Amino acid sequence: MFIKDRSFYKKVLTIAIPITLQSLITFAINMMDTVMVGSLGEIPLSAASLSGQIFFITTILCFGIGGGGAVLTSQFWGKNDKESISKTLSIIIKLNILVGFIFLLLSLLIPDKLLMFYTNDEAVIQAGVPYLKVVSVMYPLFCITTAISVIFRTIAQVKISVIANSVAFVLNVFFNWIFIFGKFGAPALGLTGAAIGTIISRFVECSIMVGYLFLLDKKINFTFEKFLSFDREIFKKYLKTGINVLISDAILVAGLTSLTMILGRLGPEMIAANSICSIVIQLSTISIAGIGSAGLVIIGNTIGEGKLNLAKSQSKTFLLIAIITGIISAIVIILTKPIAIDFYNVSQETKDIAYQLMNGAAFIVVFQVPSVVLTKGILRGGGDTKFLLLADVMFLWILSIPLGMAAAFVFKFPPALIYICLKFDEIIKSVWCTIRMFGNKWIKDVTIA
Numbered sequence: 084m085f086i087k088d089r090s091f092y093k094k095v096l097t098i099a100i101p102i103t104l105q106s107l108i109t110f111a112i113n114m115m116d117t118v119m120v121g122s123l124g125e126i127p128l129s130a131a132s133l134s135g136q137i138f139f140i141t142t143i144l145c146f147g148i149g150g151g152g153a154v155l156t157s158q159f160w161g162k163n164d165k166e167s168i169s170k171t172l173s174i175i176i177k178l179n180i181l182v183g184f185i186f187l188l189l190s191l192l193i194p195d196k197l198l199m200f201y202t203n204d205e206a207v208i209q210a211g212v213p214y215l216k217v218v219s220v221m222y223p224l225f226c227i228t229t230a231i232s233v234i235f236r237t238i239a240q241v242k243i244s245v246i247a248n249s250v251a252f253v254l255n256v257f258f259n260w261i262f263i264f265g266k267f268g269a270p271a272l273g274l275t276g277a278a279i280g281t282i283i284s285r286f287v288e289c290s291i292m293v294g295y296l297f298l299l300d301k302k303i304n305f306t307f308e309k310f311l312s313f314d315r316e317i318f319k320k321y322l323k324t325g326i327n328v329l330i331s332d333a334i335l336v337a338g339l340t341s342l343t344m345i346l347g348r349l350g351p352e353m354i355a356a357n358s359i360c361s362i363v364i365q366l367s368t369i370s371i372a373g374i375g376s377a378g379l380v381i382i383g384n385t386i387g388e389g390k391l392n393l394a395k396s397q398s399k400t401f402l403l404i405a406i407i408t409g410i411i412s413a414i415v416i417i418l419t420k421p422i423a424i425d426f427y428n429v430s431q432e433t434k435d436i437a438y439q440l441m442n443g444a445a446f447i448v449v450f451q452v453p454s455v456v457l458t459k460g461i462l463r464g465g466g467d468t469k470f471l472l473l474a475d476v477m478f479l480w481i482l483s484i485p486l487g488m489a490a491a492f493v494f495k496f497p498p499a500l501i502y503i504c505l506k507f508d509e510i511i512k513s514v515w516c517t518i519r520m521f522g523n524k525w526i527k528d529v530t531i532a
Contacts, residue, residue: 086400091381095404098380099373101241105232106372108248110365112284115256117362119263120277121355121427127274128429129351130211132358133201136343137215138222140336141186145226147332148178149233150459151325154466155317157237157380158530161387165303167530170314172234172305174321179230183223190219200340201347202354210274218278221285228285231292236376237383238302247291255284324529327468331475338479342505345484345491353498355429356436360502363423364444367415370408371455374401378460386465391526398461398520402453409452416445436498443502451509457516466527467519474516478508 086092121128152175159167189197194215198208232244258280265271272279296305346357378401385394420441424434458471487505490496496504519525 085403086396091397091400094381095374095377098236098239098241098377099370101245101373102236102376103370103373104245105241105248106365106369108245108252110362110369112252112255113365114362115252116259116277116281117358118426119259120274121359121429123263123273125351125355125429125433126206126210128358128427129202129204129207129354130198130214131274131277132354133198133207133343133347134211134215134218136201136340137186137190137197137219138225140340141182141222141226142229143332143336143339144182144329145179145229146233147329147336148182148325149175149230150332150463151321151328151468152230153233153237153379154324154328154383154463154468154529155320156234157383157464158387158466158528160238160380161384162530164530167317168234168238169303169305169309170312170317171321172230172303173310173312174314174318175234176227176230176310179226180223183226187219187222190215190222194219201344202351203348204351207351207354214274214278217275218281221282224282224285224289228289228292231296237380239380240300240302243292243295247288247295250291251284251288254287255280258283320529324466324468327472328463331468331472334476335479338476338484341484342487345487345505346501349491349501352430352433352436355427355433356440356498359424359427359429359433359437360440360444363416363419363441364448366419366423367412368408368448368452368455371452374404374408375456375460377401378456379464382461382464383466386526386528387530394465394526395523398465401456401461402517402520405453405456408456409449412448412452413445416441416448439498440502443499443506447503447506447509450513451506454509454513454516457513457520461520462516462525465525466529467525468529470519470525474512474519478511478515482511483508 116131117128120131152171156168156171159165159171194212195208198211198215202208228247235241235244259277260280261267261269262272262276262279263274264276269276297307343357346353378398382394382397382401385391385397420438424437427434458475462471483505486507487501490501490504
């Protein structure tokens with residue numbers, strides 16, 4: 084039933100550890116941004132947090148586009164079809180660049196309208212507009228980096244992403260410190276300074292990834308000519324599989340945006356508390372991306388090789404790993420919440436709300452980790468994208484959003500219960516996707532036209 088071969092676990096660690104390190108570095112960047120901006124007070128912290136939602140939408144869409152390609156390239160890699168991987172990567176980069184520029188233009192032209200989706204607090208909106216205008220310059224850069232990084236994961240080329248992330252982290256902290264607080268003769272720009280630091284770090288990160296792809300990578304031998312080319316057959320395969328992933332992630336992000344809007348209507352204290360809580364959740368679930376990506380890559384490779392029974396055993400093993408990780412994550416949240424909250428220069432009311440939110444998060448994360456590994460790893464690697472479109476969308480929109488609105492505005496539940504209601508879809512989805520996995524209908528070779 085479960086995999087006992089040590090080589091399997093070695094392969095899992097080979098993929099999961101670098102991606103987990105990458106997630107840890109991303110977490111460190113977010114944490115340092117939050118701590119530095121948090122030292123400016125609740126309004127700047129809330130403004131940065133809500134502006135970050137626009138970046139979050141961009142990120143989810145880019146990972147959705149890349150995720151659709153990753154389903155293909157993981158199975159192409161199992162077939163040793165490097166040419167098709169290059170053609171798929173070309174499509175993903177172009178689509179991601181398009182997304183990056185769309186959100187850049189929206190942030191430059193209507194930043195106030197975007198922020199009004201999340202809050203009606205005028206002070207938060209006024210603080211967020213100049214920050215959003217500046218920080219959005221890095222969106223296309225990040226989208227290019229994401230396209231390369233996601234496809235590299237499927238061919239076990241993950242070290243360069245860790246290196247690029249590490250450099251970005253150091254530069255982000257250094258330039259944030261300079262421009263937020265006015266060091267080395269630079270003006271103290273506060274929130275805008277944080278945006279400038281982010282742009283510099285993302286530019287260097289993107290340059291490293293692009294330089295490696297075109298100059299140093301030997302696995303797929305990507306060239307500028309391949310980037311400019313367009314393969315209709317590969318694009319048809321991408322649309323058949325990838326469009327489900329993209330639509331799923333797009334509707335999912337719309338739902339998650341609605342959840343943030345609900346919290347945003349509960350005041351700046353709730354916004355700031357949720358920002359603090361999010362950092363702790365990221366820390367506790369730092370290994371999710373690694374486990375999920377390992378599941379997608381390994382199961383996708385195995386299906387590409389035609390070893391379907393082995394893929395079934397691998398899926399059960401990944402689910403067991405996810406359940407154990409979820410329990411550990413809950414324990415981490417419970418143990419770290421008092422320490423984490425004291426890092427921030429916020430009111431006692433905000434700290435109290437953050438404490439309650441983390442209680443709710445500790446309960447939900449037990450189900451959230453298996454849910455993510457199933458939807459973004461196991462079933463996606465198996466090419467079961469139509470089912471995932473239904474699973475991702477249905478429970479969030481039919482259950483969590485109405486339940487969360489009722490909890491927040493009708494029954495006025497305490498923060499912990501509001502959080503559980505807003506995330507209730509993770510509970511149902513984890514159970515439903517587990518049933519789907521044991522049914523064995525999720526395995527599909529998506530490389531066959």
